[in-house]
Amino acid sequence: MDIGEMKQRIELLVEEDVSDGQGGYDSTLVSKGSTWAKVTNIHGGEYFFAAAVHLEKDVSFVIRYRSDISEKWNIKFRNQKYNIQFIDNVKYGDQYLEIKATLAG
Template sequence: MQKFKYKPKPNAGNMRHRITFLKPPGEIVNGWPSKEWSEHVTVWAEIKTLKGARLFEAAAVQMQDMKTFGIRYRDDVSDNMRIRHKGQDYDITSMTNDDEKDEYFTILIREVL
């Protein structure tokens, strides 16, 4: 008999922040290639704070604002996009599909200087 470890699903109630995904320059917008980052989609997100070793690791590289966002899975976003939150743009460092279940993304981001 196998024992299954209980793993709670992410709480949608924590997704109370609005973030906007931006398409890179050169993407087709209204039939023409764009010259600037253009808005793609705005979604609800959860902000997770960096703690312990991960915070130390992040601070050792550069003094940039680093955050972790959690969003529901979407197939129209990718890691070559940027994220805008409260007027600040962020590059996506890593974007992982939690447990490969197509339910939730965890996104590590770094402030664009």
């Protein structure tokens, strides 16, 4: 991986219950930070994998490794929300994560 390929800024989001100030809670997306990413559309063999699990408008995000991210999180990229479907710790090297996500609709 050439670190220079990570030139798109993404924001990592998680849905959390936040107090509404009146004793109740509202579910809202909370930012867990932003990071640089390599962003590509899924194609070739990856496309068939995506089709098998019914992903539409599939995107692959490659970011530096973080241990706290999960499939319950979302990604905001170019003002669009993507649902994380699969996270791959590339070669179990704890250096990069490849995240497969689909456009939220």
